[in-house]
Amino acid sequence: MQIDGKVAVVTGAASGIGLATVERLAAQGVGAVAMVDMAEAVRAAAERCGANHPDTRFAAWVGDTTDAEFRRAVFDEAADAFGQIARICVPAAGITRDRLGAKVDRETGKAALYPSEDFKLVVDVNLVAPVYWSLEMVGRLAEWRKQQGLKGWKPDEGVQATTVFIGSISSRGNRGQVSYASTKAGLVGAAASLTQEGMFYGARCVVVHPGFTDTPMVGAMPDDLVNDTILAHTHLKRLIDTREIAEAVCFMIGNSAVSGSLWVDAGWQPPA
Numbered sequence: 001m002q003i004d005g006k007v008a009v010v011t012g013a014a015s016g017i018g019l020a021t022v023e024r025l026a027a028q029g030v031g032a033v034a035m036v037d038m039a040e041a042v043r044a045a046a047e048r049c050g051a052n053h054p055d056t057r058f059a060a061w062v063g064d065t066t067d068a069e070f071r072r073a074v075f076d077e078a079a080d081a082f083g084q085i086a087r088i089c090v091p092a093a094g095i096t097r098d099r100l101g102a103k104v105d106r107e108t109g110k111a112a113l114y115p116s117e118d119f120k121l122v123v124d125v126n127l128v129a130p131v132y133w134s135l136e137m138v139g140r141l142a143e144w145r146k147q148q149g150l151k152g153w154k155p156d157e158g159v160q161a162t163t164v165f166i167g168s169i170s171s172r173g174n175r176g177q178v179s180y181a182s183t184k185a186g187l188v189g190a191a192a193s194l195t196q197e198g199m200f201y202g203a204r205c206v207v208v209h210p211g212f213t214d215t216p217m218v219g220a221m222p223d224d225l226v227n228d229t230i231l232a233h234t235h236l237k238r239l240i241d242t243r244e245i246a247e248a249v250c251f252m253i254g255n256s257a258v259s260g261s262l263w264v265d266a267g268w269q270p271p272a
């Protein structure tokens, strides 16, 4: 699918992988980007992107991706502002709430279980919200096709829309990440189903699984933890640059023959 001239919606766009994806899309000629984040910093990020890429239009929305009204408003306002519906969706906003599934208290001998409210929060942000941001794009594509009198998609039309979910190597399992890993593995099944349904309108959905990437999310970890639990199991012995993930995201958008998941993990092997 051509990136050139399209409208993209990117969540988690104030920071890390989301922001790097916005920059890369712009470098590849995207027409406009709706930059979405709960952090106010997304406004300054959009201004910086505008200065760096004068041929692309950027607009920022501040809000919570789990809020359905906010999501609908972003798509409505972006279509009005940019004059066309979104064809690219990268719902990158994500969180971790890491803790062992069952941990015995040394004094009492009682096991504390992973808090279910944290589990539900991580599911809402990392799994339910990305699926609905993708569906919002596909729903609008379906409506637009109906208005144009178009029926089922035909291959000679070319791919009409692409969603790239940001999975994780943790989808293969990781200590302390039972909630996070569940959501990232869940995105794989969601992407397969969304593609099976979405291709009726020419919309596909794929997953990029980053390994440990140099962003504030990983920056919050102590150095010795990074060395012992990450770099020791990574062939390249370094964190991944956000630009390497963004390049993979754009590759997955541009090359429609690639389906399913792409691992951008610097050769990470999960320890037993």
Ligand SMILES: NC(=O)c1ccc[n+]([C@@H]2O[C@H](COP(=O)([O-])OP(=O)(O)OC[C@H]3O[C@@H](n4cnc5c(N)ncnc54)[C@H](O)[C@@H]3O)[C@@H](O)[C@H]2O)c1
Binding pocket: 011, 012, 013, 014, 015, 016, 017, 018, 036, 037, 038, 039, 063, 064, 065, 066, 092, 093, 094, 095, 125, 166, 167, 168, 169, 209, 210, 211, 212, 213, 214, 215, 216, 217, 218
């Ligand atoms: N950094 C890594 O090593 C790594 C590895 C694998 C996958 N990922 C995934 O990549 C994605 C981006 O992570 P990152 O490392 O760039 O993190 P980051 O913390 O730099 O950026 C995440 C952004 O998402 C925003 N956000 C979080 N919850 C939100 C919500 N409910 N509504 C709106 N905005 C929200 C935050 O404000 C932040 O700006 C996440 O889905 C993460 O799970 C990261």
